[in-house]
Amino acid sequence: MEVKARVIKMAREAKEASRILCNLSTKIKNEALFYMADSLEKKTDEVLKENRKDLKYAEEKELSRPMIERLTLNPERIKDMAEGLRKIALLEDPVGEIVSGWKRPNNLEIRKIRVPFGVVGIIYESRPNVTSDAIGLCLKSGNSVLLRGGSEALNSNIAIARILSDAAQEKNIPRGFVQMVDNPSRDAIEIMLLASEYIDLVIPRGGAELIKMVKEKSTVPVIETGVGNCHLYIDKDADLKMGVRICVNAKTQRPGVCNAIETLLVHKDVAGKFLPMVSQGLREHKVELRGCPDTRKILKGIKRATEEDWYTEYLDLILAVKVVDDIEEAIEHINKYGSGHSEAIVTQNYNSARLFLKSVDAACVYVNASTRFTDGGEFGMGAEIGISTQKLHARGPMGLRELTTTKYIILGDGQIRE
Amino acid sequence: MEVKARVIKMAREAKEASRILCNLSTKIKNEALFYMADSLEKKTDEVLKENRKDLKYAEEKELSRPMIERLTLNPERIKDMAEGLRKIALLEDPVGEIVSGWKRPNNLEIRKIRVPFGVVGIIYESRPNVTSDAIGLCLKSGNSVLLRGGSEALNSNIAIARILSDAAQEKNIPRGFVQMVDNPSRDAIEIMLLASEYIDLVIPRGGAELIKMVKEKSTVPVIETGVGNCHLYIDKDADLKMGVRICVNAKTQRPGVCNAIETLLVHKDVAGKFLPMVSQGLREHKVELRGCPDTRKILKGIKRATEEDWYTEYLDLILAVKVVDDIEEAIEHINKYGSGHSEAIVTQNYNSARLFLKSVDAACVYVNASTRFTDGGEFGMGAEIGISTQKLHARGPMGLRELTTTKYIILGDGQIRE
Numbered sequence: 001m002e003v004k005a006r007v008i009k010m011a012r013e014a015k016e017a018s019r020i021l022c023n024l025s026t027k028i029k030n031e032a033l034f035y036m037a038d039s040l041e042k043k044t045d046e047v048l049k050e051n052r053k054d055l056k057y058a059e060e061k062e063l064s065r066p067m068i069e070r071l072t073l074n075p076e077r078i079k080d081m082a083e084g085l086r087k088i089a090l091l092e093d094p095v096g097e098i099v100s101g102w103k104r105p106n107n108l109e110i111r112k113i114r115v116p117f118g119v120v121g122i123i124y125e126s127r128p129n130v131t132s133d134a135i136g137l138c139l140k141s142g143n144s145v146l147l148r149g150g151s152e153a154l155n156s157n158i159a160i161a162r163i164l165s166d167a168a169q170e171k172n173i174p175r176g177f178v179q180m181v182d183n184p185s186r187d188a189i190e191i192m193l194l195a196s197e198y199i200d201l202v203i204p205r206g207g208a209e210l211i212k213m214v215k216e217k218s219t220v221p222v223i224e225t226g227v228g229n230c231h232l233y234i235d236k237d238a239d240l241k242m243g244v245r246i247c248v249n250a251k252t253q254r255p256g257v258c259n260a261i262e263t264l265l266v267h268k269d270v271a272g273k274f275l276p277m278v279s280q281g282l283r284e285h286k287v288e289l290r291g292c293p294d295t296r297k298i299l300k301g302i303k304r305a306t307e308e309d310w311y312t313e314y315l316d317l318i319l320a321v322k323v324v325d326d327i328e329e330a331i332e333h334i335n336k337y338g339s340g341h342s343e344a345i346v347t348q349n350y351n352s353a354r355l356f357l358k359s360v361d362a363a364c365v366y367v368n369a370s371t372r373f374t375d376g377g378e379f380g381m382g383a384e385i386g387i388s389t390q391k392l393h394a395r396g397p398m399g400l401r402e403l404t405t406t407k408y409i410i411l412g413d414g415q416i417r418e
Numbered sequence: 419m420e421v422k423a424r425v426i427k428m429a430r431e432a433k434e435a436s437r438i439l440c441n442l443s444t445k446i447k448n449e450a451l452f453y454m455a456d457s458l459e460k461k462t463d464e465v466l467k468e469n470r471k472d473l474k475y476a477e478e479k480e481l482s483r484p485m486i487e488r489l490t491l492n493p494e495r496i497k498d499m500a501e502g503l504r505k506i507a508l509l510e511d512p513v514g515e516i517v518s519g520w521k522r523p524n525n526l527e528i529r530k531i532r533v534p535f536g537v538v539g540i541i542y543e544s545r546p547n548v549t550s551d552a553i554g555l556c557l558k559s560g561n562s563v564l565l566r567g568g569s570e571a572l573n574s575n576i577a578i579a580r581i582l583s584d585a586a587q588e589k590n591i592p593r594g595f596v597q598m599v600d601n602p603s604r605d606a607i608e609i610m611l612l613a614s615e616y617i618d619l620v621i622p623r624g625g626a627e628l629i630k631m632v633k634e635k636s637t638v639p640v641i642e643t644g645v646g647n648c649h650l651y652i653d654k655d656a657d658l659k660m661g662v663r664i665c666v667n668a669k670t671q672r673p674g675v676c677n678a679i680e681t682l683l684v685h686k687d688v689a690g691k692f693l694p695m696v697s698q699g700l701r702e703h704k705v706e707l708r709g710c711p712d713t714r715k716i717l718k719g720i721k722r723a724t725e726e727d728w729y730t731e732y733l734d735l736i737l738a739v740k741v742v743d744d745i746e747e748a749i750e751h752i753n754k755y756g757s758g759h760s761e762a763i764v765t766q767n768y769n770s771a772r773l774f775l776k777s778v779d780a781a782c783v784y785v786n787a788s789t790r791f792t793d794g795g796e797f798g799m800g801a802e803i804g805i806s807t808q809k810l811h812a813r814g815p816m817g818l819r820e821l822t823t824t825k826y827i828i829l830g831d832g833q834i835r836e
Contacts, residue, residue: 019753023776104798108787117809118779196633200809215614219633221640221810242832249834335437357827358441361536369526369830378835379826380522391535391618391823392639393811405809408797409775412787414660416667417796 003183007191010179011198014119014144017176022116022142024173026093029140032171033089037082039167040132040160044078050159051128058152066256070126071153081132081160084383088136091382094401095142109411114404116142117200121192122385123148123214125206128156135164135178137385141403144177146199148192150206151184158182193218200405205386208313223394225386228258228341229313230371233330233356234274235347236267242368243346244278249370250344252285256315258387259342259374263310263320265330268294271323275299287317294323310337327352331359338362340389342371363389363396421601425609428597429537429616432562435594436536440560442591444511447558450589451507455500457585458550458578462496468577469546476570484674488544489571499550499578502801506554509800512819513560527829532822534560535618539610540803541566541632543624546574553582553596555803559821562595564617566610568624569602576600611636618823623804626731641812643804646676646759647731648789651748651774652692653765654685660786661764662696667788668762670703674733676805677760677792681728681738683748686712689741693717705735712741728755745770749777756780758807760789781807781814 040047051073058068094114101111120143124130131149138145149157161180169175181188193202196219203223204214211224232250234243250261266274275298279289289295290305299321309320310333324330327345334343344366345356353367364374374397376384381399388394394402458465469491476486512532519529538561542548549567556563567575579598587593599606611620614637621641622632629642650668652661668679684692693716697707707713708723717739727738728751742748745763752761762784763774771785782792792815794802799817806812812820 019777019779102798104796108791110797112814215637221808223810239832245832245834253835359437361437361440362825364826364828366828367830369828369833370835372835373526373828373833374826378522379528380520390639392641395824396530396826406813407780408782408792408814410782410784410787410791412785414657414663415787415791416663417671417788417790 003185003187004191006183007181007188008195008198010181011119011146011192011195013176014146014179015198017174018116018118018144020174021139021144021177022095022118024142026095028172029093029142030089032168032173033085033136033139035171036136036164036167037085039163040085041079041082043163044075046163047078047156047159048073048075050155053155054153063152067126067152071128071156073128073156077129081129084129084133085136088140088383091140091400093140094404099406106415107413108415111409112406113409114401115407117403117405119144119146119199120403121146121148121199121202121220123189123192123202123204123206123210125150125210126153128153128160130205131157131160132164133383134385135161137383137400137403139168139173139177141400143403144179146179146181146192148181148189154182154184190217193220196220203386223386223388223392223398224390225388225398226258227313227339227389228260228387229263229311229337229339230259230261230342231263231265231334231338231344232261232371233265233324233327233334233343233345234267234270235327235345235349235352236269237349237352238267238270238274238346239348240270240274240277243274244281246344246346246368246370247278248281248285250372251282251287251319252317253370253372255317258313259371260315261319261344261371262312262314263322263337265322265324265333267327267330268323268325271295272298275321282319285317287319290318290320292322295321313339327355331356335359335361341387342366342374344369344371363387421603421605422609424601425599425606426613426616428599429564429610429613431594432537432564432597433616435592436534436562438592439557439562439595440513440534440536442560446590447511447560448507450586450591451503451554451557453589454554454582454585455503457581458503459497459500461581462493464581465496465574465577466491466493468573471573472571481570485544485570489546489574491546491574495547499547502547502551503554506558506801509558509818511558512822517824524833525831526833529827530824531827532819533825535821535823537562537564537617538821539564539566539617539620539638541607541610541620541622541624541628543568543628544571546571546578548623549575549578550582551801552803553579555801555818555821557586557591557595559818561821562597564597564599564610566599566607572600572602608635611638614638621804641804641806641810641816642808643806643816644676645731645757645807646678646805647681647729647755647757648677648679648760649681649683649752649756649762650679650789651683651742651745651752651761651763652685652688653745653763653767653770654687655767655770656685656688656692656764657766658688658692658695661692662699664762664764664786664788665696666699666703668790669700669705669737670735671788671790673735676731677789678733679737679762679789680730680732681740681755683740683742683751685745685748686741686743689713690716693739700737703735705737708736708738710740713739731757745773749774753777753779759805760784760792762787762789781805
């Protein structure tokens with residue numbers, strides 16, 4: 001009950017702040033963002049002190065090296081966070097944009113305008129920079145934000161949120177627009193997920209398990225992000241050298257992220273030539289290959305791919321490989337096993353390119369480019385809050401605009417319905 | 419288990435059909451819609467025969483008069499359904515629209531295009547015309563549709579769906595794009611709500627209880643529709659005659675629908691003059707008033723409004739009335755008790771109008787017009803699948819465009835990420 005009362009109080013305060021926030025001018029929001037960035041940099045020592053508490057605890061709990069690496073802050077990383085806030089200040093304010101407008105025969109004027117959601121809940125894991133990104137993006141899009149970070153970063157997250165919230169308040173942003181749920185229990189998350197009276201949207205950022213839990217429990221609308229079981233298909237009419245370059249890039253440039261590929265599909269007519277070429281390139285990056293029977297006839301000695309492999313997002317230097325009879329089989333495989341994130345074909349054939357673009361059911365479908373471009377920055381949107389793999393509301397990289405909804409305003413002169 | 423296997427089979431078949439449907443030309447879809455309309459009219463007797471079975475059962479079960487009225491079909495109503503399909507054929511096809519597009523510094527071309535969801539699940543009550551509307555709207559927007567109508571209309575719904583599905587198939591629409599869940603149990607609904615592997619979106623159309631259940635159980639993304647606790651606020655600077663006209667229209671023109679008002683808010687400076695005027699107009703339509711203490715000082719003898727009244731969507735000739743101190747109190751009341759559907763102010767004051775438009779958190783916010791215009795037809799969108807009262811994806815009347823999602827297609831020449 002104690003936890004529940006606290007979380008609900010935070011959500012209610014966030015909602016109250018959002019009533020003011022939604023009408024603030026872009027100028028006020030931008031001034032606050034610049035001031036918040038300065039504050040964060042000035043208080044680097046304060047953040048680092050709290051971060052050391054988290055790191056000490058992480059070592060005691062023997063968290064994995066990559067996890068501790070993600071958790072670790074230093075002056076450079078804090079500077080990047082501040083820089084991130086300044087970049088958000090420079091992005092266009094989506095609030096108030098007239099999406100469309102028309103006049104009806106009875107002279108009613110209808111306008112569809114972009115407005116903030118109200119309160120956005122964000123449930124995330126490890127990296128403390130998500131705290132400042134989320135606060136900045138929500139402020140610029142006119143939303144209050146209720147944050148629930150991973151327990152391993154609790155002290156760092158609290159410090160960052162407090163510094164940014166205090167700075168914002170000095171610049172006329174309503175107190176309460178940032179709320180940090182400081183209770184490390186799962187209960188706190190579940191209370192958030194049922195607080196649909198106050199919270200308008202929940203975005204989980206983290207592993208598949210977290211996202212599954214949020215989807216199952218939440219009555220607040222959810223945007224799923226991030227799970228990426230991505231594929232690259234090498235068509236029979238591919239430029240094979242380009243195929244090798246794209247495959248190596250999409251797998252190895254940063255294997256731990258959602259837009260890296262996990263499965264390579266190769267047309268049977270070119271498999272004999274392409275697979276040895278690509279396996280050499282991948283071997284230089286220490287990528288482990290797991291193949292279907294046909295692949296293993298060409299690449300001797302590699303492990304066998306099981307049914308489970310086709311479903312797996314390795315997030316690691318492992319690549320499943322399958323030889324397919326034709327482009328239709330490739331598309332079917334992707335639509336069956338893929339997570340709807342980023343999918344690519346390499347081909348010189350106009351019809352294959354069109355068919356792939358039309359038939360693959362995913363947020364981002366590429367011809368002759370690496371899937372690694374699925375990213376708010378690479379798309380030119382600036383900072384992103386995540387990459388949506390669902391179809392409702394937002395699909396693909398989510399920037400400021402995706403953190404807004406619309407409302408209709410209708411101007412009349414006394415019209416009634418006959 | 420039997421039910422589950424059946425519903426999952428339907429959902430899977432719908433998904434398979436959707437893979438073809440998403441790429442069909444507008445021409446083919448329109449030809450099918452016209453042919454389906456003709457078929458439905460030709461088979462009027464067949465539909466009426468099945469409808470009589472439902473009506474007989476309804477009388478045995480002693481369903482209410484309004485419910486039986488909604489259930490009853492006649493040649494006229496079937497003609498209207500057919501006409502509805504023809505109108506959908508004439509609407510613009512949203513599929514393939516390029517929503518936006520740009521080129522990146524590395525020459526990647528990014529385009530955001532409108533595509534169908536895939537499979538739309540619709541859970542609805544009573545009126546059999548929803549069956550043909552939903553089938554028509556989903557076909558035109560390139561989606562398969564999984565329907566689950568009310569058990570009281572089961573025979574009518576099955577007949578309509580079968581006739582339309584058969585006709586569509588004759589015109590090259592893939593078999594399986596219409597699926598009618600013919601199991602009257604709640605279990606069937608719950609299975610649909612968890613079939614997120616096959617169903618991309620669920621739209622419940624019905625009472626508050628149905629919608630609550632769907633929100634709680636569903637792991638498939640949901641669009642909430644229809645609950646409308648709508649308000650009219652008479653400002654101190656209102657044209658009071660206009661206020662009376664709009665109030666009477668918004669309450670009585672069709673009291674059983676979601677965009678009718680349920681509460682009237684009146685500024686204290688004009689309450690003494692306005693309330694007697696409006697109560698006369700409402701009395702002519704036999705509207706029962708329930709008032710706050712200040713209202714009851716002016717309109718003697720009316721019932722007292724309780725806290726519960728402010729939350730209630732009467733859908734009936736009842737109106738709650740509250741006198742407020744100022745526009746801020748009106749806005750606060752609406753944001754607290756309203757369901758975010760349609761809200762109106764009557765005022766001649768520029769600043770009041772602006773404040774109301776900016777601060778009321780609802781799908782449709784009106785100045786000097788009746789809330790009864792919140793409707794796909796009245797907005798000029800043509801047929802609608804419902805009125806969304808949530809903020810994710812669609813807000814307000816949902817037409818064909820709201821039955822689509824987007825995908826990014828990215829065209830390259832071998833770009834990799836550095």
